[in-house]
Amino acid sequence: MALLKKWRDMAYSETADKGSLQKLWTEYFQKERDIYAVLLKNPDEVVKGTVKELADKYGVDLMTMVGFLDGINDSLKEQNPIDDMEEDTEVNLGFDKELLYKNMVNAGADWLYNLPEWEAIFDEDKRKALYKEEKASHTIRKEEKVYPNDPCPCGSGKKYKKCHGKNK
Structure with missing residues (x-):
């Protein structure tokens, strides 16, 4: 079974009890935040490796890395083959900075778009402009x-x- 399907079955399970799902997501969001904090320190470096190598590099379990790759995929310059991903699939984390910021805003992930590492990438005015641009793109007039x-x-x-x- 492809890793992405395993991740989604686990993370979006309708049969799991709410307490364990909440625990899973709370832990995931903390790990996700930590990975982004590292990635944003060198935003122009394209991190590459297998799914397993990246999980080891960032000190997370395989399923957490799969969830992370699922979440960042739409913000990458070159998307990964996440649907067929296995442990040894080569992936990259070369993200488009503006697109990543906007996608974090769109997801309502304030713990990510408010990371202090963004301050070295975009000044406050640019972050506000990207925030407004993303919010306005979903407003129907x-x-x-x-x-x-x-x-x-x-x-x-x-x-x-x-x-x-x-x-x-």
Whole structure:
């Protein structure tokens, strides 16, 4: 069975009791935070290795590394073959800094996008801009409806029904 399926079955189990799932996620988030803290110290270095080698390098178990690779994959410059991943699959952690930051914001992972290591990568204004850009990208804006007796939005001074709304 592919490692990713094992991870997802375990982490998103509908049969496991809530207490053990909560414990799993609490431990995972702490380990994830620690890995990101190390990665963000050298953001331009592309870390490569097998899934097992990276798990050993960051001092986590194999399943935690699989979960980490699942989470970071959308932020990588070159995505890993996570669906078919096994212990000896070669993977890389070469991430796009802006995309990673935005994906952390989108996930609501404040323990990640507020890591102090980001301060050396982006100044406060840039972090705020990326945060706003990500939040705005999910906001749906409805155009204001123009009614027949409203002034035409083109600025002619005529009523909409006598101007651009004539043929509608």
